[in-house]
Amino acid sequence: MPKGSSTREKKPVNEAGSARPLSNQEIYERIYEAVSERRLPPGTKLSEEKLGRAFGVSRTRIREVLCRLSSEKIVGLIPNRGAFVASPTVEETHAVFEARKAIEIALVKILAERASPKDVSRLRQHAAEEHAARLTGDWKRLIRLSGDFHVLIAELAGNPFLLETMRALVSLTRLIVFLYDSPRTPACLDHEHELIVDAIQRGDAPKAEREMVEHINHVVGSLQLKEEKVDEIDIEKIFA
Amino acid sequence: MPKGSSTREKKPVNEAGSARPLSNQEIYERIYEAVSERRLPPGTKLSEEKLGRAFGVSRTRIREVLCRLSSEKIVGLIPNRGAFVASPTVEETHAVFEARKAIEIALVKILAERASPKDVSRLRQHAAEEHAARLTGDWKRLIRLSGDFHVLIAELAGNPFLLETMRALVSLTRLIVFLYDSPRTPACLDHEHELIVDAIQRGDAPKAEREMVEHINHVVGSLQLKEEKVDEIDIEKIFA
């Protein structure tokens, strides 16, 4: 019996059954989203063939997408083994936040000096959306938004290199929060986001920098950075 | 008559005629080097087939390498057009140095706080090599070394994310210097590198940061950032 039996096999058809061909960009975004929303948890293996089947395209295009994802450190590529959703270690976690501090200090400084009123209003609007999500208890949305706030800062600063690096670091932060966050601490305190926007609006660069550093420190502080990861579950220990 | 006539065609053979199969990593490094050493100037088209022929491998592997190079912004990928060696605009140049300041301020701060005596000696040794290259007038080597100094700082700081970003930014800086440097100004003044190492050795973080910023400002200041690029050679102008 042939292996594939869950779907018809003749023509390549994506998961929704629609025959619309997806662009590589769309495939990239779908996987990126799935990782950000934790539908693909850290450590998950991303088989080329399975992904190809899921999106109705050949492995060639999946490889192209995985290459991009690996350049952003969202997935790790192990030779002859395949691609895996990144699973940052404690050491990597410290490196991520160290890098974030370095870059975000510069970003808020730039914004405090150059932000237009329109920029400020976009930041305010974003913070308001976060607040709304928090009130309605929409945690999935809140996690996405609180990360996107920092990406938005990078966008408004107008530096494509820092933006791209921040995108990668924010994605990794989402994975880190998933792995190490203590049970019931929200990712970002939106009050702190507001304080940062306040300082930017006043053009107070030193204050904005201090608020940003403090904010990042709070996020790190809310994590439970023990060496042991949830990764491999030790069967022996459980039944000992 | 078949198209290829410069070399025998039966077996894939790389440019040296040796049959040793090159790994993707090696191909990557060869292209990276060629760009850094300006044998592939900004704007050069990197045809998949030609590269494949040059290295004796198929287009598939070349594409993988080009994907990596494009993720580091060393080459730009234009859909349906191909890959080109990056040719940073004036605007991008400002962004590159803005990003470098952000990251390198953090790096020297880290080193001033945590650098071991061994780290300092490696920095000293590197600065000495730069000095030697300057004395012997080995400009090609000096350009490589003066960039590598900044990469070395990132390595010693021990943050893989900042390291990778710095690698990309230094590569871009080499292209920028090629495009916009005034005729006879060397890339980096090694005296300044020494000053940075001094401050790191003394653990004087603020001083190290100031020296680094000043150093980067000097590099930017030595450039002739006019809008016109050397990019496309204007045939009309040449024969006018």
Place this chain on the structure above:
DNA sequence: GCGACAAAGATTGCATACAATGACATAGCC
């Protein structure tokens, strides 16, 4: 002579087929 259109050529985009490598399971040996 100048502009628009069309065909030819070259190059990238993509899918598929096969080779190579690693993981797993079974069998054999100490």
Place this chain on the structure above:
DNA sequence: GGCTATGTCATTGTATGCAATCTTTGTCGC
């Protein structure tokens, strides 16, 4: 019984062939 060896299976690595797209050049009409 536990450890090593070997064969099978699943998955990635690579090459190749065809389709799609862009560039160029030649031709036509104005």
